[in-house]
Amino acid sequence: MKPFGKVTSKTVAVATSNVDTDQIIPARFLTTTDRDGLGDAAFRDWRFDKEGNTLDHPINDIDPDTHNILIAGDNFGCGSSREHAAWALDAFGVRAVISSSFGDIFKSNAVKNGLLPVEVDEATLDLLLSTPDRELTIDLEEEEIRFGNHVVSFATEPFARRCLLQGADPLSVLMDAVCDIEAYERENGKAL
Amino acid sequence: MTGKTLFDKVWERNLVRDEAPDSPAILHVGLHLIHEVTTPQAFQVLAERGLKVRRPDLTLGTIDHSVPTLPAGKDGRLPYATTAAENQIDTLRTNCALHNIVLLDLDDPRRGIVHMVGPELGRTHPGTVVVCGDSHTSTHGAFGALAFGIGTTEVGHVLASQALFQRKPKTLRIVFDGTTAPGVTAKDMALTVIARLGMDGGTGYVLEYAGEAVRALSMEGRMTLCNLSIEAGARAGMVAPDQTTFDYLAGRPGIPEDWDAAIASWSELYSDDDAVFDKEITIDAATIVPMVTYGVSPHEAAPVNGNVPAASNANASEALDYMGLSGGEELSAIAVNRVFVGSCTNGRIEDLRQVAGLLRGKRVADHVSMLVVPGSAAVKKQAEDEGLDKVFVTAGAEWREPGCSMCIAMNGDKGAPGEVVVSTSNRNFRGRQGEGVRTILASPATAAASAVVGRLADPRQLEVT
Ligand code: SF4
Numbered sequence: 001m002k003p004f005g006k007v008t009s010k011t012v013a014v015a016t017s018n019v020d021t022d023q024i025i026p027a028r029f030l031t032t033t034d035r036d037g038l039g040d041a042a043f044r045d046w047r048f049d050k051e052g053n054t055l056d057h058p059i060n061d062i063d064p065d066t067h068n069i070l071i072a073g074d075n076f077g078c079g080s081s082r083e084h085a086a087w088a089l090d091a092f093g094v095r096a097v098i099s100s101s102f103g104d105i106f107k108s109n110a111v112k113n114g115l116l117p118v119e120v121d122e123a124t125l126d127l128l129l130s131t132p133d134r135e136l137t138i139d140l141e142e143e144e145i146r147f148g149n150h151v152v153s154f155a156t157e158p159f160a161r162r163c164l165l166q167g168a169d170p171l172s173v174l175m176d177a178v179c180d181i182e183a184y185e186r187e188n189g190k191a192l
Numbered sequence: 193m194t195g196k197t198l199f200d201k202v203w204e205r206n207l208v209r210d211e212a213p214d215s216p217a218i219l220h221v222g223l224h225l226i227h228e229v230t231t232p233q234a235f236q237v238l239a240e241r242g243l244k245v246r247r248p249d250l251t252l253g254t255i256d257h258s259v260p261t262l263p264a265g266k267d268g269r270l271p272y273a274t275t276a277a278e279n280q281i282d283t284l285r286t287n288c289a290l291h292n293i294v295l296l297d298l299d300d301p302r303r304g305i306v307h308m309v310g311p312e313l314g315r316t317h318p319g320t321v322v323v324c325g326d327s328h329t330s331t332h333g334a335f336g337a338l339a340f341g342i343g344t345t346e347v348g349h350v351l352a353s354q355a356l357f358q359r360k361p362k363t364l365r366i367v368f369d370g371t372t373a374p375g376v377t378a379k380d381m382a383l384t385v386i387a388r389l390g391m392d393g394g395t396g397y398v399l400e401y402a403g404e405a406v407r408a409l410s411m412e413g414r415m416t417l418c419n420l421s422i423e424a425g426a427r428a429g430m431v432a433p434d435q436t437t438f439d440y441l442a443g444r445p446g447i448p449e450d451w452d453a454a455i456a457s458w459s460e461l462y463s464d465d466d467a468v469f470d471k472e473i474t475i476d477a478a479t480i481v482p483m484v485t486y487g488v489s490p491h492e493a494a495p496v497n498g499n500v501p502a503a504s505n506a507n508a509s510e511a512l513d514y515m516g517l518s519g520g521e522e523l524s525a526i527a528v529n530r531v532f533v534g535s536c537t538n539g540r541i542e543d544l545r546q547v548a549g550l551l552r553g554k555r556v557a558d559h560v561s562m563l564v565v566p567g568s569a570a571v572k573k574q575a576e577d578e579g580l581d582k583v584f585v586t587a588g589a590e591w592r593e594p595g596c597s598m599c600i601a602m603n604g605d606k607g608a609p610g611e612v613v614v615s616t617s618n619r620n621f622r623g624r625q626g627e628g629v630r631t632i633l634a635s636p637a638t639a640a641a642s643a644v645v646g647r648l649a650d651p652r653q654l655e656v657t
Pocket residue numbers: 256257305306307326328535536537595596599600617618
């Protein structure tokens with residue numbers, strides 16, 4: 001898995017609340033059998049009109065090298081469980097999303113793809129939304145974000161944090177537990 | 193010691209390893225449902241790592257999201273929206289064959305939307321964990337299962353191990369006191385809950401629906417209620433199993449061999465009187481009326497005979513702009529272009545009977561096109577055996593083959609930009625039913641009444657035959 005340690009970047013702010021995963025990647029792009037190549041599909045209908053002309057939207061400022069931290073309104077990533085949303089954001093160049101809350105399944109998907117959801121209080125979010133294009137550092141080791149003279153701490157689920165910092169793969173950890181899973185099945189009349 | 197909630201009991205029954213500060217719990221999965229859209233990349237991970245599907249017997253595949261609902265053409269070919277969609281379905285066939293997973297393919301009389309087939313086949317069991325790469329997996333909670341949607345990486349985890357990592361969520365009980373009025377359905381109960389909780393009021397919680405009005409619901413109604421839990425942010429919603437549950441499951445092919453032992457064990461699944469919930473809300477069931485949405489998220493819902501609420505912030509006014517509505521407008525004045533009846537929310541036989549009851553002897557308004565899509569092949573057959581298909585067609589609606597259809601608009605069934613679609617599905621997100629489409633969520637009864645009137649309509653004003 002792609003590790004996440006520390007990221008320093010300029011921010012892009014989208015104040016919209018409840019950005020659902022249908023906005024992050026519309027369903028018509030879900031017929032792929034690959035994880036890769038979904039960058040063009042990210043926020044497709046925010047970025048382009050039906051004819052493919054670029055629309056004026058702050059999300060266009062995302063740049064993997066310079067502007068890879070997205071600040072978004074509350075409840076980002078709600079709705080559909082499609083992991084394509086995390087894949088598309090990653091391919092589009094987003095390394096982390098800062099909001100005051102996230103859709104549960106999106107959050108769980110994001111961390112498995114080296115994309116960090118950072119939950120901050122509403123006052124911090126409002127400040128960041130109102131001052132886009134500012135340099136900000138996200139430090140997962142210290143669990144804090146730093147910008148200007150602000151230091152704001154955040155919490156991450158400890159297992160996800162460990163996997164992100166080490167680039168470790170949760171599936172290997174789960175496969176190490178197969179003995180326990182088998183024992184559970186035997187004891188509970190669920191074995192084959 | 194305080195009592196346990198329904199959720200606590202189900203959680204404990206499926207716990208392989210308890211959670212610790214630095215590691216989540218490991219939960220055993222009793223049923224893993226898979227479909228074409230969220231699985232190819234999971235099987236790819238298995239292939240890359242040389243892993244097998246550990247329990248094909250606890251895995252069930254179906255094809256639903258991008259399947260055409262029109263029959264095959266003269267050349268015998270189904271009208272797929274794209275070759276990519278067809279290829280994705282073929283990929284699922286290959287993967288299921290390779291791993292000995294039963295796939296309910298398009299010619300299988302048991303096939304249907306993923307959340308229809310589990311219950312219909314008796315594979316959704318109370319007290320187990322049911323997962324699927326689909327957020328409306330919460331549907332199966334109607335049986336007292338802990339059922340929730342997962343991402344594709346986790347689909348891979350479950351395929352390989354039949355278990356998954358999970359942090360214990362909080363619990364929220366929603367008690368419906370008293371009974372609902374005639375003409376009020378489970379969909380209206382759900383939209384009332386979502387409007388009350390907001391779009392993220394349930395985030396981090398498992399919901400338990402309880403109270404007299406829930407006990408009075410059929411399994412179909414309970415499934416509708418649990419299905420919509422995710423629209424309030426809750427990954428799972430549950431109803432304690434009871435005689436209604438057992439009667440529904442009895443005789444279905446996938447039920448446990450020792451039925452009496454199963455009933456005895458399932459009968460213990462309820463929240464103890466002294467159980468403590470992290471949060472609890474009570475709703476007076478008698479006050480619930482037919483509800484419709486007016487915005488771009490399911491929580492933006494109001495009584496169909498009321499008005500569009502004024503926008504209170506920038507997000508809400510953007511939503512009204514998208515919908516072409518303004519605050520204060522009467523909802524019943526909204527003209528309708530299209531009506532969709534179907535989906536895992538409201539594509540069951542009970543839903544179709546309600547629609548038929550309102551359409552019988554009437555006609556869909558001239559400027560409205562109406563699509564009725566059964567949720568499964570079994571529902572389609574049942575409806576045809578009852579002659580409901582004739583009622584729909586005589587009224588001027590189209591009767592289709594089963595699938596997700598306009599719920600997600602991946603298969604070519606969709607609305608045109610700017611159209612108002614009254615839909616019995618679950619999401620009114622921007623563009624969900626086609627670019628620029630304005631979706632209004634409603635119950636099957638409200639959808640049928642609106643089709644006949646040509647404007648949003650309260651089904652209680654129409655005669656049922
Ligand atoms: S009917 Fe809609 S919500 Fe249900 S599984 Fe299909 S796409 Fe998902």
